[in-house]
Amino acid sequence: MTVCTRYAPSPTGSLHIGNVRSGLFAYLWARHNGGRFILRIDDTDQERSTRESLEEIVASLQWLGIEWDAGPPDRRYFQSSRFDRYREAALRLLREGKAYPCYCTPEELEAKRRQAERERRKPGYDGTCRNKPFAADLPLPDRGAGRNYTIRFRSPREGQTVVEDLVKGHSVFQNQELDDLIIFRSDGVPTYNFATVIDDADFEITHVVRGDDHLPNTPRQIQIFLALGLAPPLYAHLPMVMGLDGKPLSKRHGATSVFAYRDAGYFPETLLNYLARLGWSHGDQEIFSKAELIQYFSFEACGKSPGIFNPEKLLWLNFHYLKQRSADQLAREAIPFIKRAGYQVPQDMAWLEKMVSTLRERAKTLVELVDFARFYLSDDIAIDPKAAAKFLKPEIVEPLKALVKGLGALRENCTEAEVQSVFEQVLGRFGLKLGQLAQPVRVALTGGTVSPGIYEVIAVLGRSRTVARLERAIAMIAQAQ
């Protein structure tokens, strides 16, 4: 049987980074085995499902490069279009006595739960309706039509259910611990645990890969498979992702959606690599291409304990991919960020490439890169007063003037080597060390004391912008006199 995995998010919010990791692992396992990967939309909860959320899920996965063999826009992979199928399966269970109607109201159930809690008993369903007789041709509930009851699965009371999990190993559940869960709500909508079983069976899912928060559901789902006369799939429950404080990752921890990271200037390779490496390893290797991930992935190499999401390591990884990028790719990727920062986008791609090349080793994200690039992208630079006080002093005026003269004689698109030789002449003439001249020039050109190498900066800026800024600095010093 060919391997088939699925990722089944519900479109009720942003695509969360901890959640997408389960999808990634399911994807990797399918690809590793040359199998199929299905994207299924768990939208039985019509109230909370939104179109925006669905679009974000699709766009996030596409951006990450997690491509599906079946799924949206094909409606067959939306639970909301499969209700007939769920009804048919539930009816069958009802006819066979493997499910039964429950007339307890939500209020009654809630009261019983509270009562059980007070008496320190377990809060599960007590089986009030389990043995009440019901009509052989009882239809499914439909509150609107006056059929105000739910359908519960008749879970076996004896024996035990064993989950052989590919990552967690062997877990045994006593069947008496499993209460009779609702498979159809009184509004005629199937519940998650039921719909998911029918789908996994119909789509011939061989491996259910998901977060370990689903582990307690697994024995119940296995029992439904069995009641339907179907063989359950294999399971792989991945530990969850926590925030720095050890609590499950949530909005409280700041950025958690895939889009948030994309917009913060991270690369898809970074996220893929980081997420894979969180809870999975291949010896001492840290950097993995998607192809390597697919090649090496196995559940055996997955950790069993929850992992803490470490933004600093993510940043380091992004830096790695940023440094490694070709100048032209980086230039292209920077454009939307330049636009968003409010700068005019330079039309000269060769120039843009030169620019990003000088920034490549000091920016960790695209956002940072554009941030650093402000003195390239705008002539409206603010000179930091502290830097000016320290470096733009009267004694540097003459060397700066000499520099203006020397640089002014160069071509507009001067090279670093040409700039360097002008600097050396001036340095020699005034008996200065490079640092004594470079820092004032840096302040004049960039407004601050931190920038790429001064020759690089000048080569990118070009002759006239450089000369103009130097002259402005000279004038500033004169004015301060």
Add this chain to the structure above:
RNA sequence: GGUCCCAUCGUCUAGUGGUUAGGACACCGGCCUCUCACGUCGGUAACCCGGGUUCGAAUCCCGGUGGGAUCACCA
């Protein structure tokens, strides 16, 4: 509270009975240097506790402790 899962540096992890317990991020220091970085070299730092099993346990077993998940007409 019941049930289930988990436990190696601060963090991600390697390790499957015998290792000076390895790597990565972060941190600290040296070198490089026109600033900041990059790079490079080095350093600090871990087997949760207690019992077994064994000639020998990070590794196997049991118990404790701690963390997590779950117990909906949500998914």
